[in-house]
Amino acid sequence: MPALVLLGAQWGDEGKGKATDLLGGSVDYVVRYQGGNNAGHTVVVGDQKYALHLLPSGILSPGCTPVIGNGVVVDPAVLLSELSGLNERGVDTSKLLLSGNAHLITPYHTTVDKVTERFLGKRKIGTTGRGIGPTYADKINRVGIRVQDLYDESILTQKVEAALDFKNQILAKLYNRRAIDVAQIVDEMLGYAEQIKPFVADTTLILNNAIDEGKVVLFEGGQGTLLDVDHGTYPFVTSSNPTAGGACTGTGVGPTKINRVIGILKAYTTRVGAGPFPTELFDKDGEALRTIGGERGVTTGRDRRCGWFDAVIARYATRVNGLTDFFLTKLDVLTGWEQIPVCVAYEIDGKRVEELPYSQSDFHHAKPIYEMLPGWSEDISKAKTFSDLPKNAQAYVKALEEMSGAPISAIGVGPGRDETIEINSFLS
Ligand code: GDP
Numbered sequence: 232m233p234a235l236v237l238l239g240a241q242w243g244d245e246g247k248g249k250a251t252d253l254l255g256g257s258v259d260y261v262v263r264y265q266g267g268n269n270a271g272h273t274v275v276v277g278d279q280k281y282a283l284h285l286l287p288s289g290i291l292s293p294g295c296t297p298v299i300g301n302g303v304v305v306d307p308a309v310l311l312s313e314l315s316g317l318n319e320r321g322v323d324t325s326k327l328l329l330s331g332n333a334h335l336i337t338p339y340h341t342t343v344d345k346v347t348e349r350f351l352g353k354r355k356i357g358t359t360g361r362g363i364g365p366t367y368a369d370k371i372n373r374v375g376i377r378v379q380d381l382y383d384e385s386i387l388t389q390k391v392e393a394a395l396d397f398k399n400q401i402l403a404k405l406y407n408r409r410a411i412d413v414a415q416i417v418d419e420m421l422g423y424a425e426q427i428k429p430f431v432a433d434t435t436l437i438l439n440n441a442i443d444e445g446k447v448v449l450f451e452g453g454q455g456t457l458l459d460v461d462h463g464t465y466p467f468v469t470s471s472n473p474t475a476g477g478a479c480t481g482t483g484v485g486p487t488k489i490n491r492v493i494g495i496l497k498a499y500t501t502r503v504g505a506g507p508f509p510t511e512l513f514d515k516d517g518e519a520l521r522t523i524g525g526e527r528g529v530t531t532g533r534d535r536r537c538g539w540f541d542a543v544i545a546r547y548a549t550r551v552n553g554l555t556d557f558f559l560t561k562l563d564v565l566t567g568w569e570q571i572p573v574c575v576a577y578e579i580d581g582k583r584v585e586e587l588p589y590s591q592s593d594f595h596h597a598k599p600i601y602e603m604l605p606g607w608s609e610d611i612s613k614a615k616t617f618s619d620l621p622k623n624a625q626a627y628v629k630a631l632e633e634m635s636g637a638p639i640s641a642i643g644v645g646p647g648r649d650e651t652i653e654i655n656s657f658l659s
Pocket residue numbers: 239243244245246247248249270271272273274275524525529559560561562563564642643644645646
């Protein structure tokens with residue numbers, strides 16, 4: 232039985248939540264491996280809509296154990312409020328497991344995130360303001376606070392002191408803000424400790440044992456390939472590794488144990504926040520994609536930037552993640568266009584370029600080269616098999632598959648769990 236990684240192939244919001252939830256009924260563990268509550272995953276079950284930020288989407292499937300791995304950054308206040316919100320709606324969250332090695336987002340991380348963005352002015356990244364970057368920076372700087380530190384007050388105090396020593400100088404002297412009180416932070420963090428304790432576990436051991444016993448484990452990425460700190464459009468990225476390798480470092484499961492890597496790919500492209508986006512549209516087509524696709528951020532409520540499908544990016548995602556499959560989402564949103572442009576390559580300084588340029592300056596100048604594909608007008612939301620799709624929709628999917636370098640094994644034709652066409656099973 233397989234261990235699978237499911238990740239975003241573009242700039243996030245591809246429909247990972249829906250795809251994970253769909254598989255959740257057949258898998259034993261769903262594991263978040265990076266990011267934090269910067270994610271916003273929408274899952275629609277019947278007439279119920281859930282917005283998850285930190286919790287793995289598997290939390291909505293009764294048989295499944297949701298796991299937050301060591302690579303995730305955890306805001307304990309958000310964790311507890313998300314859990315209680317689900318409990319109020321009758322969702323059992325008692326099986327959740329949380330790595331003791333995951334790093335904690337504290338109020339000073341959120342403060343630093345916001346003041347840094349303000350300070351950057353025009354050059355800002357457009358972060359979600361959730362403290363993600365500063366928490367990962369502390370982790371790498373070796374002044375982070377981990378979940379396990381909540382259970383040793385003396386160590387917690389020493390670590391918060393060490394972290395604030397430097398930050399308070401910056402906050403006060405550079406940003407003209409009040410210094411943050413160590414005791415106040417320690418008290419707040421200790422206030423969460425007992426409520427979180429039942430979930431804390433050696434998740435690396437549990438997951439490796441589960442895989443050895445033949446259980447099905449699904450690693451759910453937050454964000455997307457082009458937001459990866461190493462492989463994305465740096466510096467306009469998030470501060471973690473949503474790409475497939477992140478599933479290993481973020482959980483302590485080795486690459487030899489992973490059988491399949493599924494890229495979630497929107498039938499067009501969206502992006503939130505700043506940074507280059509070659510196929511971005513500023514006309515009525517962009518507005519139509521935003522409206523029909525409901526392209527508004529689940530976490531920040533910001534309008535998403537919208538554009539046509541970009542095959543160069545899809546090919547890149549196949550390469551840097553070693554994708555075995557794609558799950559193409561939101562095909563239904565494209566219904567009604569007479570012709571649909573698809574970016575097949577870029578023009579950079581008068582030359583045709585087939586692969587994503589590694590140079591940031593080149594990517595900023597990349598102009599999309601479009602091929603026009605014929606559209607369809609029939610409602611496809613009830614399609615259950617590939618052959619139920621109109622011929623032009625079938626051809627669109629096949630063309631994308633050919634350009635993107637991995638088979639399209641499922642197609643989303645609506646937000647609901649059952650609005651999916653399965654072509655090849657992900658679990659065989
Ligand atoms: P995630 O961050 O990758 O989980 O994606 P988001 O939840 O932020 O955004 C995807 C949006 O598209 C959500 O509102 C989903 O309910 C919706 N969605 C997912 N798949 C489909 C699909 O195939 N068709 C349509 N129309 N909506 C979809």
